Amino acid sequence: MHGLGELEAAVMDVLWHEQPLKVRDVLERLETPRKLAYTTVMTVLDNLHRKGWVTRELEGKAYSYEPAMSREEAAARALRDVLASSGDPEAVLMHFAKSASPRESELLRRSLPRKKRSSTP
Template sequence: MTEPNHQLAALQLAIMRVLWKRGEATVADVREDLHDERPLAYTTIATMLAKMERKGYVAHRIEGRAHIYRPAIDQEKVSRSMVTDLADRLFAGDVTQMVAHLLDGCDVDADELARLKALIRAREKEDRDAH
């Protein structure tokens, strides 16, 4: 079964990051956390959270008069879905080309290269063990 395709817009992703970090938050909490990066009106965030709830990205409970939102989708699944979509759209699904592009365009230090090599070795071992 294929996983759902979670393609979040920039504001949705920023809101989800707040919720993933906090676990749950009110509209005011989200607004406060986003204020430096995106000074938005309370109503803008409330409207976006309501839309995100309709899409199944967040859920809420009511405590007094406050709506307390929590993530309804997993951060790892969203990341995987968005990276897969990026690879498909920009690199026609060619992961090697995507990684080469990232390595050419970013400053990658020795520690990061060592971690990448370790990930590749682990993946190769998984593939060998699966066969």
């Protein structure tokens, strides 16, 4: 996901599949090539909280974490960031529109609000 490191993205993937989860729960569900320490996952979750990607609630002595947004909202936010950093968002959108499948084009058409026609010429 745009704006996240590899481990942060893996943690978010775990949380998008099941939540709320505590650090140990996330650690048990993470599929990484190397064994991670509890403190590593705790630091990643703390960083994600600081960045606004997750919310947390204290349950006893440990925090329980949930995504602050859905995967789809995060993808839309990433797209917005790409457009903002492109230098020419209009050109990027035009290239995207040309590459969209017929299904994607139809979804875009249906989701955009229709402008009301003025009754005055």
